[in-house]
Amino acid sequence: MCAESASQSTTSQLLNRARRSVLYMPGSNQRALEKARQLAADTLILDLEDAVAVESKDIARTQVEAAVLAGGYGGRELVVRVNGIDTQWGREDLKAIAKMPINAVLIPKVDNSEIIDSVCECLTTAGAPADLPIWAMIETPLGVLHSEDIAGHEQVAVLVMGTNDLAKELRVPQTPGREGLLCALSKSVLAARAGGCDIIDGVYIHLQDESGLKEACEQGKTLGFDGKTLIHPRQLAICNQVFSPAPEEIEEARKMIAAWRQSQRQGVVVFDGRIVEELHVKEAQRLLAYAEGIEEQVL
Numbered sequence: 001m002c003a004e005s006a007s008q009s010t011t012s013q014l015l016n017r018a019r020r021s022v023l024y025m026p027g028s029n030q031r032a033l034e035k036a037r038q039l040a041a042d043t044l045i046l047d048l049e050d051a052v053a054v055e056s057k058d059i060a061r062t063q064v065e066a067a068v069l070a071g072g073y074g075g076r077e078l079v080v081r082v083n084g085i086d087t088q089w090g091r092e093d094l095k096a097i098a099k100m101p102i103n104a105v106l107i108p109k110v111d112n113s114e115i116i117d118s119v120c121e122c123l124t125t126a127g128a129p130a131d132l133p134i135w136a137m138i139e140t141p142l143g144v145l146h147s148e149d150i151a152g153h154e155q156v157a158v159l160v161m162g163t164n165d166l167a168k169e170l171r172v173p174q175t176p177g178r179e180g181l182l183c184a185l186s187k188s189v190l191a192a193r194a195g196g197c198d199i200i201d202g203v204y205i206h207l208q209d210e211s212g213l214k215e216a217c218e219q220g221k222t223l224g225f226d227g228k229t230l231i232h233p234r235q236l237a238i239c240n241q242v243f244s245p246a247p248e249e250i251e252e253a254r255k256m257i258a259a260w261r262q263s264q265r266q267g268v269v270v271f272d273g274r275i276v277e278e279l280h281v282k283e284a285q286r287l288l289a290y291a292e293g294i295e296e297q298v299l
Helices: 010-014 030-038 054-070 090-097 113-125 141-145 147-151 163-170 179-195 210-223 233-242 247-266 278-296
Strands: 021-026 043-047 077-081 104-107 134-138 156-161 198-201 227-230 269-271 274-276
Touching: 021 030, 021 233, 030 043, 030 054, 043 054, 054 077, 054 090, 090 113, 104 113, 104 156, 113 134, 113 147, 134 141, 134 147, 141 147, 141 163, 141 179, 147 156, 147 179, 156 179, 163 179, 179 198, 179 210, 198 210, 210 227, 210 233, 227 233, 247 269, 247 274, 247 278
Parallel strands: 021 043, 021 227, 043 077, 077 104, 104 134, 134 156, 156 198, 198 227
Antiparallel strands: 269 274
């Protein structure tokens, strides 16, 4: 079932899990799977797809299963990215992960909600829990155009942008400001919010460019993304920092809520020189709950 629906209460929305940093870890790399247990990532995507060579698909599946069953990942959210259901490995991947103690399964190149239906059928047949959340990658033009239906599927909890593939399909250059992708990114964010889902931004491929990574994270946050997918542990610190509420934001939220509680009987509340309405207070409450959730999220 989707993590949230548009009709759910504000209280439920306040309890959203932090997904600031979502790190891909290749399933064929045993050392990486072990190292991941010590990394400051909110979410780990144990990858059976793009990060794994064709000749290593089977061993990657075996190693990921062993790593998940061995445990030791603390409070990190565990997601397995399988190969597409239309590939020679996809259905075997789904059968393997059906009984793994994971938090979600990530499906690549989701063009429409019918693909999710096929995945759900395969998972059910393999004995997966009925409420296993599905994450859907939006990395094709069709995926963007159908993102509303995908996000509205009852089993989909999170959308994940695949910006490298999307840029290739759209034939746009990957400029620092991502001008050619902005329409697709914003449409996907809109679809995620309408469907009550979280949405994670695409990767930043320049490993040595810390200032560029920070700018990309800040842009993603401004566009409405909940976090960013990453391809290397060295990117974690910057990503976690940008997608965490700043101390001054937390302090302002507390003061706003206090001012609202003291003055709401007057009908109009003025805080720091601006009019404050209930919607501003609810957003301040969400920010505080999110910040508290980060503190409680033991990695």
